[in-house]
Amino acid sequence: MAELGSWADGPARQAIVDFVARTRDEVPVAERVAVFDNDGTLWCEQPLPIQADFILRRLGEMAAADPDLQARQPWQAAHEGDAAWLSAVMTEHYAGDDTKVKVLLGGILAAYDGMSVEEFEERSDAFLRSTQHPTLGRPYLECAYTPMVELLAYLEDNGFTNYIVSGGGRDFMRPVTDELYGVPRERVIGSTAALAYANDEHGGTITHTPRPEYLDDGPEKPLRIWSRTGRRPLLAAGNTNGDVPMLDFAQHADKPFLRLLVDHDDAEREFAYTAGAEQALARAGAEGWTVVSVKDDWATVF
Template sequence: MKFEEQKTMHGARRPFERLRGCTATLLAAAFVAGCASHVDSTSVQPTAGAQATATAPAAAAVLPSWRDGRAREAIIKFVDDVTREGSPSFLPPADRIAVFDNDGTLWSEQPLYFQFMFLLDQVKAAAPKHPEWRNDPAFRALAAHDQAALAGQQKALMKLIGIANSGMTVDEYDSTIRAWLATARHPKFHRPYTELVYQPQLELLAYLRANGFKTFIVSGGTIEFMRAFADRVYGIPPEQVIGSSQAVSYEMRDGKPALVRQPKLDFVDDGPGKPVGIYRQIGRKPVLAFGNSDGDQQMLEYTAAQPGPHLALIVHHDDAAREFAYDRQSKVGKLDHAWDEALAKGWIVVSMKDEWSTIYPRDAKQ
């Protein structure tokens, strides 16, 4: 999730203020698409391809959903160079760190960041406990899907989101996220959001891990949201998820210790915050970074600036038929300055349309 660039990064801003700048345009896109999700009893099954193989597969068999081309060749060559003993680019396993953005890089992000859809649904779900909201212009606009009215109620809406997504323990919130992921459906594809992960990226994650890499998510989304599915879907455990974080306090509830969510953020892991999050949590510079938007630019710069072997890649969403097509003018996942830098510095720009034979795991033929 990539929100607007932040001027401060550690608790100095008001609750959820980082979301406010993009609210109007994002909500408009969501409501036009009918973002209110529907519910059924189908449980989400583990995604095929999330598990890494025990041994490194032969080059001819790896990345089957990647078409032959510059990106696939660069990835395979890079992995071979850094893992082959005797190679001048050889890296010991401890230094094989790969970082991936989440929204738009590992799964889809249109017409609205999936976590933001969850946050809005939380406001609706909390409404019965807050009868005073009936007279709140922001809530009335949200309930009526009134885009024009919401455009003038961004601050008030952020307050509602903060209230609706705080006050519970972290365990209670985790259960809420998991329940939402199991029942919510994407407005265009009518599938669980966790099925809208990219099959080529699942293969890449498995390929890297099979070759001694440690894979991390580095996203503007919050850690609690991504940790609810990252291990099951991507094979990335909770301790390897780096993201924005909400303030949490230690309390005693019913005589038992509990961690309770507060209505404010204490770290924003987006844009220039991504290298900071990598430094804080990993303590090593990544040698491979994969993003898709301007929110990933600093993470890619940080990876590409080191003198040793490295690989920087960007997904270009240019496939309107199978997913979405957007880049420089998009309000969600904008790819503009990072694209220019990629072209200037030789980073790999991956065409979703030309270089991925399959988009989603269930789609055997596309």
């Protein structure tokens, strides 16, 4: 059985062990559902999310090919290497201002318009397997948090079905989630563009369109969890304000439940930041959620 060897002894680890023990005694296996955010919860999201790096490179290619795009956001940020602009997108989003999010989303949708789902997946997979993190000195595929990978395995060994519920792109994550986390592609919930199908000699082709289907963040997360699983999760884990509705949705009146909030407070081994998590941390303190300190609760980060 998987153990939690990378977790330091302390209240967070004990809360997990106690919760799983109660669940084994009180809840049927079919009802043991756990949901996890990805960016900043399962893998590193600083100094910018991994998918953001992928997107910036694509936008940069487009700007190089079409100089007219170089004066328009988000192509301008990509062309100039302005990571601060992209970082501000998410900071402002979690503060309630989606002005830049809409601008970025327009660029993303244009960047992959008409691309088949297979080509998009090939590009995502190649990027994730060939690209280094800009500051940590390790490949992106080695930026998953070891304690969280252990937690996923521990839950699975105790009858849980794990889902990833991310604001990141569903089809960007799918090529690697089974390998990294033991979560198969059909249990990945994430943001997506609307897709289109056309019949052809290849058995039909599904392509990306320039229209959003949904951004899997905030109140959208509980909706997508219910649509996919038909259940409230018993455990939910996140790290930002956008995860609060998902953490709320894990509440049960008659079953054990656990809410985990990862607190990035270790500048030496990873990053220290609270931007975009202020509301979540306040709720955690006021309502007794289990706060997971990277500095104090993880004996190993990567």
